[in-house]
Amino acid sequence: MERPLGLAVLILLGCFYLVALFADFISPYTPPDQSLQKTYHPPTALFWENGRLHVQRYELADPDDMVYRKIEGEGAPVRFFARGHDYRLMGLIPTDRHLFLVDEPDRIYLLGSDETGRDNFSRLLYGARISLSIGLVGIAIIMVFGFLAGGLAGYFGGIWDNLTMRFIELVMAVPGLYLLLVLRGTFPDELSPGQTFFLIVIILSFLAWGGTARIIRGMTLSLRNRQFVMAAEVLGQSPLKIVGKHILPNVFSYLVVAASLSIPAFILGEAALSFLGLGIQEPSASWGLMLSQAQDMKVFMLNFWWLLLPGAAIFVTVIAFNVLGDVFRDIVDPKQKFLNR
């Protein structure tokens, strides 16, 4: 509680993940759901009338520039916990209840619509699932492999150390982008875009754990010569137990900090890959893909500003994770710990 900033970003990120988890409940539409009569629709206004929340109705005033004008006094009531499309809540409970909906043909666009009239708000939420989980999957793989390989190599040293380090160099030498380009062509059609993308992330993580492994190895090398480790050895504890019980806790603080700092790298990486067409594909949604679709002069010239919101989402999330990482570092500064012991 001494660090209000840390708490704030923790709550913010918690909200993001919660929203992503309940995306299908909160969002009124599915990501591919189109409405060709309402493309490039601005965010719809809401008003209160007869004790109910209403969504403003619009008409297309200028089809040349897709300018919509409010029809004064006309609106459709927003229905809460209404029945919409089917889905499974958290992947388990089949239901068709949604937080809010309006009756067709009216549509509620909290954050506007895109070039085929898809709801930007729904796509942002569904996109959050991919963009936010990418980092977790990535660091999980990197940390587990980095820790195991680095820790064991550092502890045993000698030939094992040598072999592991050479192997890591081999893995790090594989050019990731080119590997992806080749792999993308070989994935079968049966994989859904989401599966393809997770496969890509897993491959990238398998190429990226080397750096972490090296740092862990360095820390282990210095730790294993300390007295408490030697004492444990003299007492006859097994190597695995020593690594797990004495060495791991000492490098754990590093892991937490490194993890929270490398999640943003994965989120940005997803954005970059989708931007290049290697990541998530139509009609699925991810923040990077949505941003790449907004890369068009007319978005700026005709002021379709809501299409740039995924960029804001990426920005906020990345900043939040970085702040969180800094706060963690302040709390568990490994250097400080070594000196105090």
Added chain:
Amino acid sequence: MGIKHWAYRYQAGGIALLVLLGGCSAEIESVREEAPVPEDIERVARDPGRQGDIFTGTSAGTPATFNPLVAEDATSTEAIARLLDGLTRFDPVKEEVVPGLAKSWDVSEDSKTFTFHLRRGVRWSDGEPFTADDVVFTFKAIYDERYPNRKQMEFRAGGEPFEVEKIDDHTVRFTTAEIFAPFLLYIGTEILPRHKLIDAFADGTLMRQWTISTASRTPEQIVGTGPFRIRSFRPAQRMIYEPNPHYWRADREDARLPYVDFFIERFVQDQNASMVAFASGQSDHQGITPDQAGWIRRNAERHDYTVHDRGPSTSTSFIWFNQNPGTNENGTPFVEPHKLEWFTNQTFRQAVSYGIDRQGLIDGVIFGRGEPLWSSVSPANTQWYNPDVRTYPYDPEKALALLEEVGFRKENGRLYDEHGNRVTFSLITNEDNRLRANMATVFMENMKDLGIEVRLRLIDFSNFVNRISESFNYEAGLLGFTGGRDPHGGTSIYSSGGRLHVWHPNQPEPATEWEARIDELMQKQLRTLDEEERREYFNEVQSIMSEQLPLIYLITPNIHEGLRNRWRNIDPPDMGTLIWNLDEIWAEQRLLP
């Protein structure tokens, strides 16, 4: 970053300009050369204008070569067309073939022999005379087996190359083995300068001539008979053309064409950058995609330009199903048998076509600036377009009724065939085309309404081409062609043996009766020079295609072109660019005094 006109001064014979190109500080100075007017000069019918001024354009691509035998991409062929002319030209306003380097021609009784009378006194841009030897040399180069090129296969009648014979220095005779309908159109191919290229031709290096490094180091080596020659070329930066002093066209007052002193093309990163440059008054002409036309029009008054709506484009877009009944080397069929059954069912394809909301796609995605497409020929091609083909307006109920007629049934929002198989297929297309991706997602949603599940896969272009033309490992595809003018250009699409007969290419024998009929009609239209008769045959081809729907056509966007208002002698054709007659246009209002 505009072009600033730094200074100007008069010199004997012409204007000299010092032009400072923003940023690259390249000063160019030019005295407009004037060579004596040749004997057979063409005097254009349009009102005379004034020489001078600069025409600026921007281009999102850089030419890859200046060698007509090598060029495959649009940017290169457009650049080459400014430098080299052919025996005939096509006038897009009159929609007929008009004289080019040949002032006239005679056609023999059997329509197989054409005798061309070349203009006398025409010179290449380096001053060497142009003769029949150049024509003979050009066709020798095209047909030479050492130099594989696109025209080698195109310039054949009944599989035989055209016979070329020099009668005298200014007469050439062509003989075709069979009647070849588009002969006069095709013979307008660029004539190459023999005196420049004969050595390279002899030692086998012809394909390595006239590269972009030739253009940037020694532009004077690239000589032509076209309106322009290269003044300087900097890859990825800009290219400056200057008038060819020996050009064979002049106006009524004997002023040499082209009127402009310079034609400058700036190379920019992408189409977005190119359109921004035009909208901020930095270029004279720009092709504009329909979704961008609105905001570009807003600046029209400030920068004194007009955005012209040029009507439907010639490009087509279509979805098709893989109807190839073959198997791969492991014996696995390209398409699962029960799916092949749907795909080869005409009613199934028609139902799919009724299920596509083309008008919605046009109104929503391209701001209402487009036309639904019902045939292989876009309405832009007024010469060959058949307006009476069968159309499939959006009608999901009719689509379902048709599907039920042939045994499909919809249960719980899902469509099943008569054997109980869920109707689902994957659709592939290339990933770098935004409009195409939008068409694909709209198609997916439309099919969902019919209970058909479509899985969309966007793949890179080379992989896409491989799958549709080599491995045939796909179910449905979405593609587009840029439409050519003459029906013969589409032979490899329509003919059952064609490479681009994508739904079932390279058939040794036509698989169906209607494909056999199309083969026959395509042969017939090629064997007559009577355009009315050809149109009759080709209209039937379009009718059969729209009835059988091997290709389900989608939409064609309207073309928009932006042009500064100061240019005169603009004569918009039905099809093709506004500035097709770049050599004849001149500026009323000068940027330079």
